[in-house]
Amino acid sequence: MNRLDGKVCVVTGAASGIGKRIAEVYAAAGGKVAIADLKLDAAEATAQDIRDAGGDALAVAMDVTDEAQVVDGIAQVVAHYGRVDVLVSNAGIQIVNKVTDFSLADWKKMLAIHLDGAFLTTREALRDMEKRKSGGAIIYMGSVHSHLASKLKAPYVTAKHGLLGLARTVAKEAAEYGVRANVICPGFVRTPLVEKQIPEQAKELGISEEDVVKNVMLKDTVDGEFTTVDDVANVALTLAAFESNALTGQSIVVSHGWFMQ
Template sequence: MRLDGKVAIVTGAASGIGREIARVFLREGASVAIADINADAATATAAALDPSGSRTMPLPMDVTDEAAVDAGTAAVVARFGRLDILVSNAGVQIVNPIVEFSYADWKRLLAIHLDGAFLTTRAALRQMYRQKSGSVIYMGSVHSKEASVLKAPYVTAKHGLLGLARVVAKEGAAHGVRCNVICPGFVRTPLVEKQIPEQAKELGLSEEDVVKKVMLKNTVTGEFTTVTDVAECALFFAGFGSHALTGQSIVVSHGWYME
């Protein structure tokens, strides 16, 4: 098993992509803290993925709360003795034209995506540096590479994660820490399901046309990326055996964006 004996924190792990990453990591031998702002969902997910409770830990966590992040990370290290992998996956989406975007919504989205990545990274690095090893993985997006209408703060945040990852890769190298970004296309999670009627309303399209003519228009297969596609990429980064790929990103999008 590729992650045997490793310990991971996955944020936003009670559903969607985060839950699947947790499942795959457990399959490959890791112990996983199921971090999520929804405490009940985190507990339910941990129990479902590991009924024995021996290799999971529900971790209620608001990633924008500095004290909660630091305390939660310390609790994971106290429980499992180490921390090898951080997957910063927690995120939200708010769709609106720039001229109608409230400043409060702008700040909220940037806080969850960027402040959350910073705070969880800082907490994780303190332990990883002590161990002289670790892997930090950010959940970016195709929107880390290009823009779409109605998503100004999301695109801004996802671009920002590339910059943060490159700094972590450079600073972390001397301490045995790698950092990477996964950039999925549209994955049919609750976050994306919510966008379909919102974009239909803003763009004056049917929901079917939003899927076919907006979300999947530029893919080579007309297919959504799956949570398993993304989780297997996270496993690839987490289990990679050297620093050869540190600072790099991978686009997982059925050809929507190629580089």
């Protein structure tokens, strides 16, 4: 089994959904986990659950679009644990709309959370990793939409494509001090974020919720199944524990065969 014994792992958006499961899996593999989330009380609850299960976790308040909060949050982790070994840039939201109906404010909000947040957290984690020159891993939460497009998701698709470029650049820049950068690209995972989209898309597309699931979300999978949080967390563990630059600058699609590269 992959182990993270003693490695310090920062996971953003980790109070719920995919981020929470990654944090739990990291802690079970011996990692020390910083639960970074917009909602400090929810982050603290997740951290307490991990501690109750015998793990080591710290809650950190972090709006990933706020430079001062990201700088301060990563500094808190370094002050508490001494370093950062793994960053999982996972925080994200979804807003669905036609391009012609999207407000500029919603467009900017989406890009800020997905791209500005990835940049700011990467920069601060890398500054620590560069200083220590003892390796590390940066993992971005992309999507099948890092490779494909869907209607109603222009800023999301744009941002998720952008994460591929950031990861590839970081992989080249940070290789000299042993840091890997990769993107996990899940298919649809039945988190609250996706549950919310089902009725929204049904309304926008004029079809039933069942049709959204079967003929939109899971249409191109090999088995008509949702990806699970465990599927994604296990890949995140492999990427965090991998020991060489052999696996860097890559996107790994975890989607029941939806988009094969």
